[in-house]
Amino acid sequence: MKYLIIGLxxxxxxxxxxxxxxxxxxxxxxxxxxNTSFFTDKLADVANVKFKGRQLLLIKPNTFMNLSGKAVxxxxxxxxxxxxxxxxxxxxxxxxFNTIRMRAKGSDGGHNGLKDIIxxxxxTSFPRIKFGVGSEFSxxxxxxxxxxxxxxxxxxLLDDKLDFVVKMIQxxxxxxxxxxxxxxxxx
Numbered sequence: 001m002k003y004l005i006i007g008l009x010x011x012x013x014x015x016x017x018x019x020x021x022x023x024x025x026x027x028x029x030x031x032x033x034x035n036t037s038f039f040t041d042k043l044a045d046v047a048n049v050k051f052k053g054r055q056l057l058l059i060k061p062n063t064f065m066n067l068s069g070k071a072v073x074x075x076x077x078x079x080x081x082x083x084x085x086x087x088x089x090x091x092x093x094x095x096x097f098n099t100i101r102m103r104a105k106g107s108d109g110g111h112n113g114l115k116d117i118i119x120x121x122x123x124t125s126f127p128r129i130k131f132g133v134g135s136e137f138s139x140x141x142x143x144x145x146x147x148x149x150x151x152x153x154x155x156x157l158l159d160d161k162l163d164f165v166v167k168m169i170q171x172x173x174x175x176x177x178x179x180x181x182x183x184x185x186x187x
Contacts, residue, residue, distance in 0.1 A: 001054045003173045004081045005030075006072055008090040008113040010147075011045075011062040019133040020065065020146040023089040023113075026131070027058045029162040030169060042078075043071035054173040057081070068113040069120030083121065087172055088128040089165065090114060091146060095132025098157055102129050102168060102181045127177050129168055131161070 007023030015021050031038060031047045038045040044059040057079055061071035076086060094109055095101060105125040108114040118124050137145035150158065164187075171180040 001173070002079060002081055002085065003054060003056050004072070004075055004079065004086040005056050005058045005169055006068070006086060006088045006117075007058065007060050008065060008068055008088060009060060010065050011060075015147065017149050018147050019091050019150065022091045022131045022133065024060045025158075026089045026129075026162055026165045026169075027060055030056075030058065030166045033166065043074050046075075051170050052174045056169070056173055065113040066116055069116035069118075072117050073120045083123070083126050084177075086126050087169060088114065088117065088126065089169070090128060090130060091133045092130035093133055093135045093142065093146065095130055095134075097132055097134035097154060098161060099132035100129065100161065100165060100168070101132075101185055102127065102172070102177065104177050104181070127172065129165055131165065 005027065007027035009015065009021035009024035030049060034049045036047050036049060038047045038060065043063055044061045047058045049056040049058060057075065059071060059075050061068045063071050072086065090111060090113060092109065092111070104127055106128070107124060108118055114128070133146065168180060168184050171183060
């Protein structure tokens with residue numbers, strides 16, 4: 001079984017450790033637990049991770065957030081991966097910081113990365129993990145907030161949440177989305 005795990009974010013040092021790059025940070029954690037590393041290939045940084053007989057192809061699109069769909073579509077076609085076997089990891093301002101939710105489908109919720117993936121794939125029926133970053137920003141400063149760095153207090157809490165999301169990804173590949181949502185969305 002082959003899975004495409006997409007971490008959303010923006011390439012470049014200036015975006016490291018920003019809220020919008022939590023998808024990249026999650027995949028970096030997953031790779032750090034394996035004996036592999038990312039390499040740059042077409043439209044993305046790519047890594048292959050094995051888990052319980054499954055192949056997890058991890059991609060961090062280097063197309064910038066607003067064009068994430070291009071990288072997702074390319075790797076789905078190249079690796080012949082069905083929509084139900086992709087999983088997008090993204091930030092979500094509608095969820096309080098530290099809240100994690102897995103969904104089988106849904107709207108873009110105003111997220112430009114998800115919006116582009118939906119546009120390119122032509123549907124909203126793909127699994128995603130939404131990492132709550134909160135909404136502590138004033139009207140009109142959403143972009144500054146998501147492109148801002150984590151607070152020191154948030155940084156202290158991130159490690160446990162990154163490990164939690166890695167376990168969700170592993171569970172998704174091993175036992176499927178429904179059981180994973182049942183097991184993890186309640187925590």
